[in-house]
Amino acid sequence: MATYRVPVFRELARRPGIDLLVCYGKVRELRNGEPEGFPSMYVPYYAFSVPGGGFVWQMAPNSLVSPKRCDVLVLSWNVRFLALPLVLLKSRLLRIPTVLWGHGYSKHEHPFKRSLRSMLARLADAVVFYNYGAADDLATNALPRARTFVALNTVDQSPVREQYDYWSQRPGDLAAFKAEKRLAEGPNLLFVSRLMPQNNLSLALHAVDQIRKKHPSVRLLIVGEGDDEANLKATVARLGIEHNVSFEGAIYDEAVIAKYFMTADAFVYPKNIGLSLIHAMGYGLPVITSDLTSSQNPEIEALVHDDNSLLFAHENLDALIATILSLHNDKAKKARLSDNALYTIRERYNVARMVDGLEAAIKLAALNHRKTRALFAPN
Numbered sequence: 001m002a003t004y005r006v007p008v009f010r011e012l013a014r015r016p017g018i019d020l021l022v023c024y025g026k027v028r029e030l031r032n033g034e035p036e037g038f039p040s041m042y043v044p045y046y047a048f049s050v051p052g053g054g055f056v057w058q059m060a061p062n063s064l065v066s067p068k069r070c071d072v073l074v075l076s077w078n079v080r081f082l083a084l085p086l087v088l089l090k091s092r093l094l095r096i097p098t099v100l101w102g103h104g105y106s107k108h109e110h111p112f113k114r115s116l117r118s119m120l121a122r123l124a125d126a127v128v129f130y131n132y133g134a135a136d137d138l139a140t141n142a143l144p145r146a147r148t149f150v151a152l153n154t155v156d157q158s159p160v161r162e163q164y165d166y167w168s169q170r171p172g173d174l175a176a177f178k179a180e181k182r183l184a185e186g187p188n189l190l191f192v193s194r195l196m197p198q199n200n201l202s203l204a205l206h207a208v209d210q211i212r213k214k215h216p217s218v219r220l221l222i223v224g225e226g227d228d229e230a231n232l233k234a235t236v237a238r239l240g241i242e243h244n245v246s247f248e249g250a251i252y253d254e255a256v257i258a259k260y261f262m263t264a265d266a267f268v269y270p271k272n273i274g275l276s277l278i279h280a281m282g283y284g285l286p287v288i289t290s291d292l293t294s295s296q297n298p299e300i301e302a303l304v305h306d307d308n309s310l311l312f313a314h315e316n317l318d319a320l321i322a323t324i325l326s327l328h329n330d331k332a333k334k335a336r337l338s339d340n341a342l343y344t345i346r347e348r349y350n351v352a353r354m355v356d357g358l359e360a361a362i363k364l365a366a367l368n369h370r371k372t373r374a375l376f377a378p379n
Contacts, residue, residue, distance in 0.1 A: 001026065001040075003033035003252075004275060007156035010037035011355045018359070021070075023060045029194070031252065059083040067094055072365045074358070077102030077127065079116050088123040097125040097365035101151070101358065103298055104134035107272075118142040125365035128358055130298035147364070151357030153299055154349040155275055160282040161346070163258035177259045181246065184217040187328040190264035190285070192257065193276045195226035200270040200315065202235055207268075207320045209239045215328070218244055220268070221260060225250045261285050265334065266310075266327050270320070271295040277302060278349050281309065281341035286334065288323050290314045302349060308340035 001024040013020040025045025026032045041064075046057045058081065064070060065087060073091055075084060077100035091098045100121055106113055121127045121143055129135040130153040139145045167174055178184075189208070191201060204220060211218045222232070222245065229247070236245045251257045261267075261283035269276060271290040274297030280287050281302065292314035293300055305311045310327065313319035327334050 001033050001035055002030045004155045006033045006036060007158075007351050008354060008358075009035070011351050012358055013038035015355065015359050018362070021064075023064070025058055053080070055080050055082055057082050059087070065090055065094070065096065067096055070096060072097050072099060072362050074099045074101055074362065075124075076100075077104070077117070077120065079113055079120070084120060085123075088120060092123060097368055098123070099126045099128060099358075099361045099365050100124045101128040101361075102130070104129045104138055107294060107297075109294075125368050126361040128361045131301040133301055134298060149357045149361040149364075151354045151361075152302075152349055153275065154278050154345075154351060154354050155282070157282050157345060157350050159254045160258075160279065163254050164262070164283055166255075167258055167262045174259065174263055178263050181219070181221060181263070183219055183263055185215065186265050187211065187215060187218050187324055188263065188265045189218070189220040189268045189324065190223070190260055190266070190280075191220065191268055192223040192251075192260065192279065193269065193273075195222070195224050195228045195232060196272075197228045197231070198272045199228070200272070201228065201232055203270040203315060203317060203320060204268045205232065205235050205239060205241065205245065206317055207324060208244050209241050210317070210321050211324065212241065212244050220245045221248055221264070222246065223248045223251050223257065223260060258283070266324060268320075268324065271314070273297060274299050277309075278345060282345045282349075284338040284342040286310060286327060286337040286341055288312065288320070288327070302344055304340075304344070306337075308337055308344050310337070 009020065009022050012018060020038050022035060022038055022040045023043045024035060024040055025043055027045060043058055043060055048055060065073065073087070073096055075087060075098060078084070088098060104117070104127070118138065121138065126147050126149060127138070127143065128149045128151050130151070132150050135148045135150050139148045189204070191204065193199060195201065208218055208220050233247065236242055261280060264285055267280035267285045267287045269287065269289045271292065272295060273287070273289045277287050277299045287303060287309035289303070289311060290296065291311035295314065303309045310323050312323040
């Protein structure tokens, strides 16, 4: 029950004709929340590793996978979930319509994995993607377009917009926060996420080391915690950039973290960016990240280079430095990117629009089920 999913399920449960039951587990790598505003059932989630990769076992009680208990099953479309093929086959035998919801691709793609994902999709009545690019790809190669839907992945923008409006009216308080965090001429950079090796935050530390030679007041504030924290702190010490880098720990209170977004010049996330991109752009903060799409999560589709954010050559330190400085040296450019970032998120990435995609897929699956049932009904 990832915290950012709670508003999505709550909105789905509000939709007319939807009687929702969410079966959920708890995952160590995520910030887990409590189900509020919708019926739920806890189902244990077991993750384990074997040579060649990691897998998950999570199986809802058999009593739920029954035409008497549900009209539509919505399942996580992840080939690492070992129970998924079993549930899909059982649902097909029992004529329970199914919807698969997931990325639709892997950052570590393999022909076998792709074939397996497509095979599972063909067993479902509808599939829901996190972005249009993945949906277009599968619709072109494996599935009819009528069975593919998109629910643009997002975080709830309501508290973000509330905090943006609140702090926008308090420039004096933001100035005091900047003084507290020693944010001066900058560039003032921000990273908010789990500290994991796959994010390659070390590249940003080396960029700060080089930038400080011309801009001694450069600052990078790091909000988060994770397995790579000790290694990153060791890198800061080795480079001697303790004055330029600050580890702020994990912050989940939107009213607190908003000040970080509102006082930064850019959000730097070297690679593997996901929902953090939506969070940052929701505050009008331009994002700087890798131009290698395959190293990113589906939310990268929201980023348009030189329109609402900036891309740099993948894992190229000089390119990252040049990109940061290009934004720092051009205030008009920063303002343009900021305005466009706000527009992108407010117009396209909100919970209501995300749930529209889910609801449409569920209704199609239910409609197909009613048509099939009518074919087999006795005269």
